Amino acid sequence: DIQMTQTTSSLSASLGDRVTISCRASQDISNYLNWYQQKPDGTVKLLIYYTSRLHSGVPSRFSGSGSGTDYSLTISNLEQEDIATYFCQQGNTLPLTFGAGTKLELK
Amino acid sequence: QVQLKQSGPGLVQPSQSLSITCTVSGFSLTSYGVHWVRQSPGKGLEWLGVIWSGGSTDYNAAFISRLSISKDNSKSQVFFKMNSLQANDTAIYYCARRGSKGYYFDYWGQGTTLTVSS
Numbered sequence: 001d002i003q004m005t006q007t008t009s010s011l012s013a014s015l016g017d018r019v020t021i022s023c024r025a026s027q028d029i030s031n032y033l034n035w036y037q038q039k040p041d042g043t044v045k046l047l048i049y050y051t052s053r054l055h056s057g058v059p060s061r062f063s064g065s066g067s068g069t070d071y072s073l074t075i076s077n078l079e080q081e082d083i084a085t086y087f088c089q090q091g092n093t094l095p096l097t098f099g100a101g102t103k104l105e106l107k
Numbered sequence: 108q109v110q111l112k113q114s115g116p117g118l119v120q121p122s123q124s125l126s127i128t129c130t131v132s133g134f135s136l137t138s139y140g141v142h143w144v145r146q147s148p149g150k151g152l153e154w155l156g157v158i159w160s161g162g163s164t165d166y167n168a169a170f171i172s173r174l175s176i177s178k179d180n181s182k183s184q185v186f187f188k189m190n191s192l193q194a195n196d197t198a199i200y201y202c203a204r205r206g207s208k209g210y211y212f213d214y215w216g217q218g219t220t221l222t223v224s225s
Contacts, residue, residue: 034211042199044215049206055213087152091210095167096142098152 002026002090006099012107019075021102023088026069032092033071035064038085038101048073049091080106109133111141111202111216118222119192127219129185129202136160136178140205141185142212143176147198157205158185192223 003026013019023033031051038044046055048064051071061076075082083106088099115127129141140159146152156166158176166174173190185202200219203212 032209034206036212042218042220044201044203044212044218046206046211046213046215049211049213050209053208089152089211094154094165094210095169096154096210098154100151 001095002029002093002097004088004090004097004099006088006102008102009100010103010105012105013078014107015078015080017078019078019082019104021073021075021086021104023066023071023073023099024069025071025090025092028068029090029092031067032090033064033066034089034091035062035073036087036089037082038087040084047086075104078104109204109214111204111214113200113202113216113219115187115200115219115221117220118224120225121193121223123192123223124188124190125192125196125200125221127187127200127202129187129216131183131185131204134204136180136183136185139207141176141178142203142205143187144201144203144212145198146201146218147195149195155187155189155200159205194223197221197223 005024033051035048052064063074085101085103087101110132112130142157143155158164175188178185202216204214206213
């Protein structure tokens with residue numbers, strides 16, 4: 001199985017900050033990398049698929065980049081509603097696997 | 108709009124089975140697959156399996172012996188069943204729609220919180 005690693009489990013930032021969350025795959029996943037946001041009530045939403053494609057309705061302050069094994073999610077101009085946990089997921093090979101998540105908190 | 112609504116028990120005894128129904132709206136099960144994912148404190152998010160639009164299934168090998176996913180297209184319902192539950196199956200269980208452009212989940216259900224305890 002492909003292992004997904006998010007080395008930062010929690011991150012503190014201020015409103016208006018630019019925040020970058022990283023994710024690494026145990027092998028090349030050919031840009032099949034997706035990002036999700038989970039709110040404290042358990043609600044999960046897709047933010048970005050295939051490394052950098054923004055899902056419908058997702059604000060443009062979210063962006064994704066990367067290739068091979070290393071990927072990142074960037075939130076420019078952090079807003080209060082962005083306080084959540086963020087997960088990466090590889091969509092290259094079954095079984096689909098997730099990172100452990102990065103919890104974003106306000107400084 | 109696309110919605111997935113889950114129904115199922117919150118408490119199950121050890122060795123019993125779990126059944127969850129995911130009722131979808133805003134799309135057809137004949138056009139989209141539905142995945143199942145769970146989240147536990149110990150293992151984080153785990154992909155469990157998928158039923159594709161044509162009705163075939165794929166399961167995570169770790170669960171294949173005790174997992175079954177089926178559906179009724181006419182009722183827009185997907186059925187999840189896991190047998191022989193133990194305490195470490197305590198988790199939030201989600202259904203999620205397959206994204207149209209690959210192996211990702213574009214819309215999620217609200218989650219079913221399951222506790223396995225006697």
